[in-house]
Amino acid sequence: MRQCPVCKKEKQQSEECCSQCEEQQRNWDMRYDGAIRKSQQQKKTIIDTIWRFFSSVRNGMYILIVTLLATALGTILPQRAYIPPGTIPEEFYASQYGLFGRLYHYFRFDMLYSSWWYMTLLGLLGASILISSIDRFFPLYRALKKQPIKRHVSFLRHQKYIRELDVQAPALLVKEMTDKRYRVRQDGEDFLAEKNRFARWGPYVNHIGLLFILTAAFLRLFPFFYQDSFLWIRDEEIAVVPNTNQSLFIKNERFLVDTYNADDPKFREAIKLEGRTIPKSFTTDISIFQTEKHVAGDMADLDLLLQTQVGVNHPVKAAGYTIYQSGYQLNELSSLTFRAINEAGQAADITIDTKNPDTEYQLENGLRAVLVDYYPDYQLDGDKVITVSKFPRNPAFVLEITDGEHTESVFAALDEVVSETGSNRYNISAVDFETHHVTGLSVKRDRTLPVFLLGGIIFMIGLIQGLYWQHRRLWLHKQQDGTYLLAGHTNKHTSSFEKEADRMLDNYRKGGEY
């Protein structure tokens, strides 16, 4: 009875067994020495079907390519995170990009990377990585762990590299192999030379790294692992970091912008080309306070934790949080003073604080002002007044000024004051203002970072392990007629492997002459 050369099953009808193995070999080029993977078993339950789907590299590639196309699709128009702040997405996409923009927004491609279907694609990719790795790892492990040194002739003849040799002194050929760092084992008169087997585990190692990264991305959805907040703090003001149970406070001692000197001979040309000053640094001197128990409004019980400077590219770590310099507002208006002069020439000043404006102001000369409306950063949108941000960069107020008899409604901003009632009883204009700088600090606690970094390191190790080394094997088999058969297998870069093997044979032959 013939033995199947690959699966070594003697009992089955030899023909069937071999055709099955051959089919496999045709598909897998001896990658697993012809071992059967779980996905190739004949059972058929739903789980098997799912397993089979995800274990296929081909299916994995379909998922990968769809992910690739989806990823590229998201860059055709700017994502919603990058459109100008304060604009309404629907209007922005429609007005900037017409019908295409409207459709892009309609299909939510403007938030593509957080869409459920993109997440699903990443999940499918993860499943494919996990299942196809498990499906291949165990048969490969078994195949490489217990490698017989004596292989059947048909197994050897299936290899790509085959040489028929007349070897008189196999020990010399073996020496050539050990010189090339092959590990050679002997069984009877057969030899197996092998090197860099660890390279075969590279793909599994790097896929584990990828799974770490995908897991870290998933963990980020939980507040325990990921918290972020953004603080706008005016100069010399203090703010509490949200979600810290009122225990962490940051004070902006001073925000500073430094710019490059436009007369610097080195950079003069570039600055002229840019047409404006180029910033050199954005820094904030901050004090960080911590408290065990904080009573609202009472600042006395704050303990100074750290006094330091935070700048772009120089984040500060404190109390488990990292503080980043990530925004600023220069010369925001802290307060505006308007002067109202009545027909008799009597003047009254109104000073309005932009952060906490009062609703009513008692003025000199018996005047009273009521704040009806407040636009921190006003702009005219047709006839309508709108505010484009919540920052008092260009504040405007709607005031009702009354002396008891006459009430006049005015729209008052720094650059213009317009009477809405049209009776011009009072001559009103802005006479003074105060400004301040505001720093924008991003405060984050991200416990997934080590997981991402670990995943990245594992991934790189696996990549290098798998791509910079090749697993190479040579079988030297003594045939019945006394000649030798040399068969070789490598997992990649066949031509350089063959070059190496031929060179060893050459050296052996040359050595034989002496």
Add this chain to the structure above:
Amino acid sequence: MEKLHLLSGQLLEAAFISYLAGVILFAWAAARRKQLKLWKLAWGITALGWLSQLGFFILRWVYSGHAPVSNLFEFMTFFGMMMVLVLLIVYRFYPYPLFALLALIIAILIIGCAAMFPQEVAPLVPSLQSHWLYIHVTTAALGEAVLSISFFAGFLYILHETDQTKQHKSAWAIEGLFLVLLSVIGYMVLAFLFRITGYTAVVTTAGETVIYQLPPLLVPHDTVTSVLPVQISAAAWMRGENAAQQLNTVIFSVIAGVFLYIVISAIVRKRIGAVLQPLVQKLPKEALDDIGYRAVAIGFPIFTLGALIFAMIWAQQAWDRFWGWDPKEVWALVTWLFYAAFLHIRMLKGWQGIRSAWLLVIGFCIILFNLLAVNLLIAGLHAYA
């Protein structure tokens, strides 16, 4: 200090001239039968040019106080320099003059295109002031350069394998690639000619004035005054910064490319691919396939490290998040996904050889898209480089 700057510019010019000499020598070596001395001379001249460019890089670094990889001019010259370095190394293992010739031409085109962008030494904005600037950018450029080598091998493989006696798709696709190449050359020639004649044209639109370095054939849709008697208005939806001007440049490049193509075709009376095929067929196709795969196997980890991992570490420090779906980041991811797919697809039955060679061509297009188009068409955080 000013002298340093001047000298660094001269070194770049010297490097450019050496590379041109390298092209001539490699072309000569490729056309003739094996002549070791000529091969070595070509390699030596190119290596000399590389050293000169290295001098440019170091002097500019010393002068400006930061690694010169902070804008498109600096990055593209560096990318070209890495490409030449990789080519010099690969040539030691696979001494094929034709291969070196192709790689060197592309490197020259990239360095030449770099010269079209502003070359002034610019100060670093705060977010760029980090050691990660040069760790990230140099590694990413090296990775992309190694990946580009795979394209050269793939391109030659396609040229080697395509049957030029018949009319069919892939023969014309090769001609298309040549047309793209000639368009880039055409762009450089035009830009150079118009620059030395000092040509500028002012186009006034409703909102601003745009200065064209080439004749303004295509003008913004709201143009008020221009200089040419004949002109085409760009579509109103083209709202990217200077979109009409950039498309105008593209149109001129393509016209120049088509012109060059017609001239060459008229001289040789064949498809360009058919002319070059006999030369390419002197190369062993297995070796080309091997170079293509090896370059990806070596370049992919470098690219991953430089363009993704180092980039993410820096982004976390500078922008408080390691990943923000900025277009440049996204296209680095697309490039990475593509080459990851390549490494898997190549293992599948029937995807070695010609099909994998075509994949390598696509991969290079993605790299170039990320290099240029993302900066010019899609504004983002990487707008400076």
